[in-house]
Amino acid sequence: xxxxxxxxxxxxxxxxxxxxxxxxGKFADYQQNADALTASGAEIVTVAVRRVNLSDPSxxxxxxxxxxxxTTYLPNTAGCFTGEDAVRTLxxxxxxxxxxLVKLEVLSDPKHLYPDMEETMRALALLKSDGFDVMVxxxxxxxxxxKLEDQGADAIMPLAAPIGSxxxxxxxxxxxxxxxxxxxxxxxxxxxxxxxxxxxxMELGCDAVLAxxxxxxxxxxxxxxxxxxxxxxxxxxxxxxxxxxxxMYADPSSPLAGLI
Amino acid sequence: xxxxxxxxxxxxxxLPDHLTVxxxxxxxxxxxxxxxxxxxxxxxxxxxxxxVVLINHDALExxxxxxxG
Numbered sequence: 001x002x003x004x005x006x007x008x009x010x011x012x013x014x015x016x017x018x019x020x021x022x023x024x025g026k027f028a029d030y031q032q033n034a035d036a037l038t039a040s041g042a043e044i045v046t047v048a049v050r051r052v053n054l055s056d057p058s059x060x061x062x063x064x065x066x067x068x069x070x071t072t073y074l075p076n077t078a079g080c081f082t083g084e085d086a087v088r089t090l091x092x093x094x095x096x097x098x099x100x101l102v103k104l105e106v107l108s109d110p111k112h113l114y115p116d117m118e119e120t121m122r123a124l125a126l127l128k129s130d131g132f133d134v135m136v137x138x139x140x141x142x143x144x145x146x147k148l149e150d151q152g153a154d155a156i157m158p159l160a161a162p163i164g165s166x167x168x169x170x171x172x173x174x175x176x177x178x179x180x181x182x183x184x185x186x187x188x189x190x191x192x193x194x195x196x197x198x199x200x201x202m203e204l205g206c207d208a209v210l211a212x213x214x215x216x217x218x219x220x221x222x223x224x225x226x227x228x229x230x231x232x233x234x235x236x237x238x239x240x241x242x243x244x245x246x247x248m249y250a251d252p253s254s255p256l257a258g259l260i
Numbered sequence: 261x262x263x264x265x266x267x268x269x270x271x272x273x274x275l276p277d278h279l280t281v282x283x284x285x286x287x288x289x290x291x292x293x294x295x296x297x298x299x300x301x302x303x304x305x306x307x308x309x310x311x312v313v314l315i316n317h318d319a320l321e322x323x324x325x326x327x328x329g
Binding site for chain 1: 267268269270288289290291294295296297298301303304305306321322323324325326327328329
């Protein structure tokens, strides 16, 4: 249905019909994750890079359930606390996957998982000079968002609320400021807890929403994935349609003329 | 002779000499297509797995993609 509207998401020259990106963490198992992906209609999944389990080489692998040939894997640097760690991780990810679109996140304190923006800026410069296309997880600070874009970020991914908190869009004013000033896609990443949060993000003009915990931690993750799909479509359509102005007083919907 | 490697932070002392990266992957029973290997902090291109010969005490990281947000 959306294909008819010709409203694709374009990131670093890659075109996607879906504006929902889902995570692959915290699901009960990879099969549930794959089922949620199908229900969500997402074309991009974030993935983490970790050591293989040498003691059990035949353990199930994500790629056995979600095919990297048909779904875009977006390797992240979750768990990295320095620019060097992030760059090292993504160089390995590029070799493992064979593609150069990545999500940079450099964290600061495990307690709140806010991004360390100085390290993030440094890592972005290293990655861009190494030929990566970089989607950047960041604070909802318009000043840093501008700096990231100036330094070549291929998408700006401000947090809505702390990672995994499900608190929703805590600062819609900042998200809106970032949307207005940014030419590359803006993707709300982290903090979305329920579909209404995703709708708000899209109505603010964000280009896409990333949801992981909101889907994986739901009682029925597959159904919630489907709900998120509809939320993102609804929010995008509402943004494009342009909402009615708010008024201080009532305005009847039925004409007052011709009353019997 | 046996070779010593540090793989994913753990000591492995029982490995045959003159092992290539491809040979090590086979030895460990890993799926070559889905992994990447770093040797002494340098990524080893997959195209050279057959030709790069490991040296005693090399430190390797072998990674793959897992679920994450």
